Amino acid sequence: MELLARKDVPIEETWDLSLIFSEEALMWEELERTKAAVKSLSETYKGNLTDAGNIVGCLDAMEPILVSFSRLWNYAGLAMEADYTDNGLREREEKVSDEITRMESELAFVDSEILLAPEDELKSAVEAAKGCKRYLEDLIEKKAHMLSPETEKTLAALGKSFDLPYTVYNTMKLADISFDPFTVRGKEYPLGYSLFEDDYELEADTDVRRAAFRAFYSTLKKYENTTAAAYNACVTQEKILSELRGFGDVFSSLLFSQKVTREMYDRQIDVITEKLAPHMRRYAKLLGRKNGLDQVTFADLKIAVDPEYDPKVTIGESRQIVREALSILGDDYADMVDRAYGERWIDFAKNVGKSTGGFCADVFRQNSYILLNWNNRMSDVFTIAHELGHAGQSMYGDRAQSYYDSDPSSYLVEAPSTMNELLLAHHLTKTKEDRRFRRWVLSSLISNTYYHNFVTHLREAWYQREVYKIIDQGGSVNAELLSDLFRKNLELFWGEDVEIPEGAELTWMRQPHYYMGLYSYTYSAGLMVATQSMLRIQKEGQPAVDDWKNFLSAGGTKNPVELAGIAGVDITTDGPLNTTIDYIGSVIDEICRLTEEIDGITL
Secondary structure (H helix, E strand, O other), X not given: OOOEOHHHOOHXXXXXXXXXXXXXXXXXXXXXXXXXXXXXXXXXXXXXXXXXXXXXXXXXXXXXXXXXXXXXXXXXXHHHHOOOOOHHHHHHHHHHHHHXXXXXXXXXXXXXXXXXXXXXXXXXXXXXXXXXXXXXXXXXXXXXXXXXXXXXXXXXXXXXXXXXXXXXXXHHHHHHOOOOOEEEOXXXXXXXXXXXXXXXXXXXXXXXXXXXXXXXHHHHHOOHHHHHHHHHHHHHHHHHXXXXXXXXXXXXXXXXXXXXXXXXXXXXXXXXXXXXXHHHHHHHHHHHHHOOOOOOEHHHOOOOOOOOOOOOOOHHHHHHXXXXXXXXXXXXXXXHHHHHHHOOOEEOOOEOOOOOOOEEEEEOOOEEEEEOOOOOOHHHHHHHHHHHHXXXXXXXXXXXXXXOOOXXXXXXXOHHHHHHHHHHHHHHHXXXXXXXXXXXXXXXXXXXXXXXXHHHHHHHHHHHHHHHHHHHOOOOOOHHHHHHHHHHHHHHHHXXXXXXXXXXXXXXXXXXXXXXXXXXXXXXXXXXXHHHHHHHHHHHOHHHHHHHHHHHHOOOOOOHHHHHHHOOOXXXXXXXXXXXXXXXXXXXXXXXXXXXXXXXXXX
């Protein structure tokens, strides 16, 4: 279980960044070409964005520059994400990032000058625009919140400084923090972020699992003040920027770009907190009864219902499983799965300094890159299916839309990913008739998909909302306050059915999502849409599949309500959310029923 250095992991378990640039020298050459293109665009259009023709021409000319920014950052940034301990990679990423920040500052005049153009020219530009039409419409909506051209340029130049809180957090987490091993029954166990999150939290041995929990959180506590300071700097920045741009509060500022109302945001948090909690408490009780626990604690919530039935899965086997599960979306989707494995889009390796969790990065109209830490568990297969959902959305959105329009609002960005988890679970239930296997699949659906997105990230969202309320009122946050908030958060959801041990309140230190605005709550929003669409596919078949693929292809050309409507889901009411919670409850009911039939255990 000891983590290897990056240089020692098998190359076939790493991603192949040469698909972007075959060698580093080509990246530096593109960087220089991009700098020249930025200079040329500035010389051509600065001071001349007063008519529709120049406005559209400028945005069209800027699109390939933005694509290059993405290629450059992905090449440099993804290499660093795989090994934060490599100072050479970190220095390269910093240099590339600095250059991009300077270019973004030089391009800051574009948006500012466009909004100074006469109204009739702006209207004509929207009518004449093709790939940049939506961008222009969104820009005009932002007009009331834009500052002077000089101020916008200054803010763009400070862009990297605004990222410092996240940089500090990530550096502390992935490069500086050091975990000592812990001992259980005379045996020593190594400990690290990925080992804890991807292995020990799922460990069937209660003594090992809880000892890992205590050791992990006791180490985190040593870094609580630095982490709190980084987070306070982040939310304070967001508050200052919201005031500078004339928003009434920080929520309005952060929801503006998502095209989401405060009602839609609050609904996700409040309805799930109230209505899902009883179902999840019942599931927690089942975990306790089935695993012989006197008391279920927060450290026990990710264990399997049937720990003796937890088949290991190889990387090769995962390819076949995922391909078969997602083939319902068509041959092109199945081919994408094959390419992801065959062309090494996926970084499976476990090594020192690598980012934890999982993510997918898109290289526009090229390919995607997926990061995870592989542990031969079914949870890893769900992660791959999830991240391939992002890759699939990019494939369809990039193919059908311009760079400007390829990405949907972050409110729906997790819909394609969670849909794939649902399709995977549904596929697995059809592969065997065995009741124990079915229970394993359904419990994986609850513990991987719904727990992760409707509980873990939803509790993050509840906590995050409380933090922003404090910041909006002119306050600040520190480690003690954040820990008190998170303990209250966990106790509110789990009640008396789950013990919240010492250390659990530090869970706020584990997630990077707090440095990404109001993102945590969108996992539940996306999964809500995915669940309703999955139920449609089960009932209606190909017409629902076609609607889903049309939803993916639409990219960011419409707002969340309109996009969800393409998939056949009306998110203007709480109906889909309530139906989704009812579905989760029905799955838990079936798990309980199967457990009674198989083991004679009742709640």
